[in-house]
Amino acid sequence: MAQALRLTVMYFRAYLRDRTAIFFSLVVPLMLLLIFGSLNLGAFGKVSIAVDDQANDPASQQFVATIQKIDTLIVTRDTADSALAKLKRTELDMLLVIPKDFAIAPARPGQTVPTLTIYGNASRPQQTSVGESIINEVVTRLSYAVNQTAPIVGLKVEDVQGVRLRYVDFLVPGILGVNVMQLAIFSVAFALVVDKRRGVLRRLMATPLRPATFLASQVVTRLIMATVQVLIMLGVAVFLFDVHPLGGILPLLLVSLFGAVLFLTIGFALAGWAETENQVPAIAQLITLPQFFFSGVFFSKEASPEVIRPVTNLLPLTFLNDALREISVQGATLWDVRTQLLGLLVWTIIGFALAVRFFRFERF
């Protein structure tokens, strides 16, 4: 144990001297966060919505006034045709059409209910879904008021979250997840393939050092690195972007480290399979790139084609990002995200089996 600890200290010290490793594990993640976080800081916070009030009567005016008071919405009046054109040019997030028969009154039996139509911007699913949920909420409230009934389920929490969700709030958990993945897979695969090819591992195995002790030091070194990475990113998110992870920092860190362990097993399997370090980037990209795009890092995973969703929903990074996002955005506890944690566990077992199957200290 003391041996493993001292070995970890030695390897961590060497790791800190490796400028390339530091660049990829700290600088690049920070750049990603800063670029994406600030790019969309203002624009993504609000949802721009055009209203075509075809009824234009006191009832509809009251309705429009209500949604104009909502902070998150930038409401403009427009005609449907002109607004649809703007939607296509992505100058608008949504269009709300209020029909001529609009009324705020209980519907008589047999009478058709006036229908509000929402046109969403498919290229901005995040804004559209936020806007939809707000409009939905307003309509629900109006219905309760008119029907003189109380809501069966309190929706207040949902409302607050829907309104306050900014892009950066959505982004931060995804950035955490993707960087933990990159750090774990790339750092371990590169370093160990190089050491394997050059015969370093073989030389170490000529000493009485137990392989498990060596591997433990490698794993712990990366977990320390991942911890530093996660804390720095969360620090920037909290202090620079005013993100408030509702579920707390510690659960986010714990889930991130769980993810790191999972991706480390994949890194070790890759290090075992690859003969030279040139093979590492190709295979590592093959593993990480689809997850980069389909696991909900920069945009909602709902944006991916529906046919592939049954697959993308089962990707390791999807489980990790979903868990992190629910904790950060919805204030979920570790118990609340147990399904995702179970998914991560299954992947960890698969990764571990692959690592045991492929990882060798020698080339032959």
Add this chain to the structure above:
Amino acid sequence: MTAIVTVRDLRKRYGDVEAVRGISFEVQQGEVFGLLGPNGAGKTTTVEILEGLRKLDGGEAIVDGIDVTKESQKAKERVGVQLQQSAFPENFTAKETVELFALCYNVKVDALALLKQVDLEDKAGQKQEKLSGGQRQRLSIATALVNRPRVLFLDEPTTGLDPQARRNLWDLVREIRQSGTTVFLTTHYMDEAEVLCDRVAVMDHGQIIAMDPPRTLITALLGRGFSKPVIQQQANLEDVFLDLTGHELRED
């Protein structure tokens, strides 16, 4: 004299290739023993079995009273190892590299003293990957000495070194031998074997075909009527090279 390495009917095959075909020999305590042979003769396989890095297929290998197949961990504690390619983890200084290996053996060492012994004390703080070939070979020997081994295995220690670095390494091997450590080396340089080894075994196609002190082997060859055209030459090109460039080690 007592044997510190005993090999009996050692066999190893890789697929269809019989790399070692039932060799037997002993290495005496305190001697420098050379295993000679062309590339592919089975030298490295033999050494790596003795080092506990490979499993044997048949026969027996005993180092310092320990059966390397049955107790490879314990055997590893008794020997020092220099592999053919000496590579160490990157971003470790020379001193840290020695400390790393001391930690692998779970022993405490004076890393600076060891580096001084191999003439590297002024490189202690330098990253090992910045060292020259000869310096790295000497560092490699320092790491092989951290556990005060009973037997030091050197696998082609001077391959790729310039004449100065080679001679420097020979001096180091002699010093190590003087301190009482048995040295087991492989080489395909016959001049190296001749000046360093008390006894040599010549290996080819997985078998030992001759084993004796170098002088004895030469005398026996001459006794069989061997002669080559004698050119009276008091010096050779290497002597010229060393005279021109000096014996001092070069820092490249």
